[in-house]
Amino acid sequence: MLCVEHIETFYGKSQALFGVDLCIREGEVVTLLGRNGMGKSTTVRSIMGLTPIRSGRIAFGKKEIHRLPSYAIARSGIGLVPEGRQIFPNLTVRENMTATATNRLNVPVPYTLETVLALFPRLADRLNHLGNQLSGGEQQMLAVVRALMTNPRLLILDEATEGLAPLIRKEIWQGMATLKANGHAILVIDKNLDALMNLADRHCIMENGRVVWRGTTDELAADEGLKSRYLGV
Amino acid sequence: MAKPLLTVDSLVKHFGAVTASDGFSMEIAEGELHALIGPNGAGKTTALNQLCGELLPDGGRIFFNGKEITRRSIHRRARLGLARSYQITSIFERLTVRENLSLAIQAHNGHSFRFWRKAVDDPVIRPAIGPAMERVGLEERAEIPASHLSHGEKRQLEVGMALVGQPKLLLLDEPYAGMGPGGAVELTKLIRRLKTEVTILLVEHDMGAVFSLADRITVLVYGKAIASGTPQAIRNDPEVRQAYLGNEGNRCFA
Amino acid sequence: MLLFIEQLLNGLQLGIMLFLMSAGLTLVFGIMQVINLAHGSFYMIGAYVGATVAARTGSFLLGLLAALPASALAGMLVEALVLRRLYKKEHLDQVLATFGLIMFFNELTRILWGRQPLFMDVPPWLSGSVEIIPGVPYPSYRIAVISVGIIVAVLLYLLFTRTRLGMQIRAGASNREMAAALGVNIRLLYTLVFGLGTLLAGLAGVMAGPILAVEAGMGESVLILTFVVIVIGGIGSIRGALVGALLVGMVDTLGRAFLPTLLRTVFSAAYADGVAASLASMSVYILMAVILVWRPRGLLPGAN
Amino acid sequence: LEPVKIGMITTLSTKAGYLGEEIRDGFQLAIDQEGGKLGGISVELLVDDDGRKPEKAKQIADRFIKRDKVKILTGIVFSNVAIAVVPKVVRQDVIYVSANAGPSLLAGKGCHKNYFNVAYQNDNIDEVVGKYVNDSGFKKVYLLAPNYPAGKDHLNGFKRYYQGDITGEVYTKLGQSDYAAEIAALRAAGPDAVYFFLPGGMGINFLKQYAQAGLNQTIPVFGPAFSFDERLLQAVKDAALGVKNGSQWSHDLDNPANRQFVAAFRQTYGRTPTLYASQGYDAARLLGSALKQVNGDVSDLGALREAIRKADFDTVRGKFAFSANQHPIQDIYIREVVKAADGTYTNRTVKAVFKDHSNVYVEQCKMK
């Protein structure tokens, strides 16, 4: 469904990605692993068109998207939970959720205000608070909810469980499992390896702007050296 | 138990209808690593903000090192030896890593109404800067503006800046956020080393880290401390389990 | 007593007129967070186009109808050519660029329309006066200005707080990148909002035309006052702008009207008049300084 | 022979830019009529815009004097700019001929043998209205001016010849645009006439709002010519209709020089000249007469000064001579704003109130 072919991305003059390839199929959960500063978030930003690629190709479904502006990429059905939350601080919680909410792909059972509030009751009593008045974890929930409510076909989670309490984190993983079951594709970046192993089908490990290893969950589990070499655990 | 370094006596803080601290009390003994945990929105960051002076409490008192500091300004608390790192990264984006750290060093070495000598040549700053960079593992990034660091590297810098001033009490608000699995291991090592030098209050949702590092844990729910004790006691406390841990404590350490 | 009520009304009227002028700036500056010093230029463009068309056709309404699209188009053009490239840059780059635009527009009007002020008259159907309070005839045109101001206030308030468009605009103001990544065509939206802002500036210009001199550079004197209004009210909130405008209008009017009398009770007449006149000139700025010292973010700051 | 250079420092930008434009156009017309000459001597007019800023004007004066070796300067519109520039340049052995500003300082204590004013002393224009209002039997007058020294000077000029009561004397903010509060207070005070000095846009705003309040039907307004020149009037129109104002010149003054000037100006620029244009024109003609006498030789400053002081030219005002402080002795008129046959708004001379009027600062002037 999403095909990233040999993309190179620069921040100004410094190159961050050196030919990254990545593929996600319908209904699949793929992870991006790697140490800090290896280019995971940059890959995500490139896909979303936030940091346009210098060369390479990105296709989503049948469409080439790497020359489209961000909003068009999002509208083609990709939802993003960015790293560092990035909720809109000057909007209320309710506004944060509804400002960009749509069901443009006509999902039969869309995420709506009611359904997500059931998922995160904590947000329900904060509906009229401004975004920047929320606690860190509440902001993180909001960022997840905001992406869900665009009802995407592909959901990208960049450190989406950062700062969440264990119980909530578990809820999120369960939610992801449900999404996957409903045929959504998911690209996850997270440090919580255990949870990822339960959820994901395939993994990519990045180092210095390149994908240096890719394989299935079983292959990853089998190779302990891999983890210590690339992830430092 | 050693004498308390910090005593918090029934803090109250309201934000409109929300009561973020609701008679919150706790004590931190000199030399211990005290963890503060609790569900999202329980009021942990708010409590830290009141400790370091960014928010003034509506009620209650705070004692640090024997002195009441409830209404002191932020920078004076910092001078007394209270340092913090922020949950949402808060660094000097357009300054280089070196400059970020050198500011942190300056802060703890007398006033800075020095208009003539270059800061880089300052006899206080010069020798301290190298070790400081080494400590956070950013030597190679020294001349890079902080805005160009990756998220995780920024977190390292964030914690590093709080450490530089050799504080008496270090408030760490979710230092693990954004650290990759490898970084987390490194950070744990770092904090373990720090434990021997400084008293630490750690707010963290990474239970692995909390249970392996903390000497004592206080659990905050809805602005109140519902339990306080050793990790072992907390892990087995049914109330805590229900409000916060689920069965995670078990899974990691049982 | 009647005089006092009349002066209150004058204060209200000045306040609403100031609001009308600040409404456009509230959009551009308060909500989009773009510092547009050239905002006054669009006010001027509105007034010039309005005055010219009204003079040619003899109809105020046609002048109004021509001025609105003219200032909106000019605004969108400027946005697309210049400001669009500056959102990501620092605020100060916007200051420099729009300062240049002021120069350009002022001189351009001088070239196109000549150096002397233009004429614009109250439409005949608004030229009478009404006695709202018995014994105090009040010009109908000013009542029309008040009404337009209130309508604009209500519409803007609804647009920003009640519509998704309004939310998306505010979202874009705090984080363009995220808004785009969530599917908002922020570039188009901003061009349109900027156009709406300059359209409102043009509206204020046309409305002011019959009361004030229509001349090159007319925008700057208004500009500073509208910035004052917005800052007093609190950046980013329409309600704040309204409150700020009313406050400035009242303080300015009442200061001019009653300070001399008040001071005469203490000082000699000539001295009192002198001091009162100076204080009245400064009153708005004193008000702003006091409010900002007391509440550093203005009276009703928008969230940010 | 090299053409004689004349430096014109004037205001062409800012809201007041049209004033400088008028002076320049009037001056230029005189040169063009002689085919690039004044008094038979070929001249070169250098014009620069001071942007209404005193130090910029000084900078320009410096450039004119040092770089272009100009011996004759003219053109400044505003009194404060003149006060900043003139004392310095006249000490540098340069003749300054003012074509508009006539501040009291330069007429009195600060007078100088190299400084001539061909337009008026500032107070003249108010004095004439004061006298007229007084003679017409108004007993209660309300005064309005911006809160700055020039405002007070102008009102003092008015009061010098007006003997009745003053029901109110209000000083407004410089650059004020809304006069609703002042108008309400004025109505409450119930005067039988109003005199205002509000130059430029302030005057337009006041007149429009005064008319909209319906007061122009009940309480007559008087003012100096500055708010009633032919270009401003096109922006005020009906609101100014019937207002009597004071001026040393009007386009309908019946003398051959004036008839010729007005016709030529209209033909060249397609509009009726204002008093500023007449002053620019007179300044040029005055200089022409002097240049002719010294035969184009500006190196002998004494001779040039003498020649200027004679004022041997056909002024568009009919009669003109210099007083001891080198300001005009001239007739001063009351004019009325009327609508012309072609639908434009203009002034009609009502009567000459002062004959051969000088100024009160002569005594203070100890010319060196």
Place this chain on the structure above:
Amino acid sequence: MQIPLARFPNRRTIIVAAAALLLLALPPIAQMIDEVYLVTLFSRILIYALAAVSLDLMLGLGGMVSLGHAAFFGIGAYVVCISSFHSLENLPFLTWPIVVGGSENGLVVWPAAVAISAVAAAVVGALSLRTTGMHFIMITLAFAQMLYYFFVSLEAYGGDDGISLFARNTFPGLDLASDVQFYYLCLGALAVFLFFSFRLAAARFGMVVKGCRENERRMKSLGFPTFRYRLVCFVIAGAGAGLAGALIANQTEYVSPGLMHWTRSGEILVMVLLGGMGTLFGPVLGAMALLLAEEILSIYTEHWMVYLGPFLVFVVLFAKRGIYGWIAGGNSTHG
């Protein structure tokens, strides 16, 4: 800041050296090509450059955007003119408890101008620094406008008409009536202030102020009483503007409230931005560019603003970090 001076002959040092040489040699050159008016033009430029550099100290270094900087400029100028007025008229300012009369001696008056502007800056700063961002811009504007209207209605000293300086101040060893000597004095003042600013920017104090610009909250939690540092920075900038004001009063031999109008503050701000904010040397180029452009364009066309306006826009869009950044290239800020 530590980098540019360390790596020796780089583009930046070359530009600064070239500009310094040019400015030093200007009077003889002007004499040679018989354009002596250039000397007065450039002394005006130097004075505005000094004002712009002082603004850059708080703007570029401290991130404090002031739209009221001209107020301190004006105060400096007024101190000179009023003091000379009192000295000429033999009117003491104060008769009790001590007699303080006017003076025309530069060594007395200029320090007084600097001190009084600094005091004014301290008062304005203490009140303004409670706010940040746009509010700070506007509150500085408010104070400047108050001062503007105050001087407009201050009849004793000429009000809106302004007040003339009968003759330039005296200065031991120099004849300031000579334009060339005055020029070198201005150049000297600018050079000293610039050098001081460079040192300041790299010193501990400069680092702290930069930190406050980036993230004041963090500075506080590191233990800095940020308000004090920012206030001192504000005061130093105000004092610099006061010095520039004292010089402009001598250059023009005249001062009026127009010098404090917000548009003047705007122009100084534009000089800083045009030259390159935060570069300290950039504002010198900015002042030069803006004033020269005005001067030259207005010789050729009366509609010079139609060209100057788009030029400014062009600089913003295409010259990264102003003129200095454009010719010096790369990372030319000091922070």
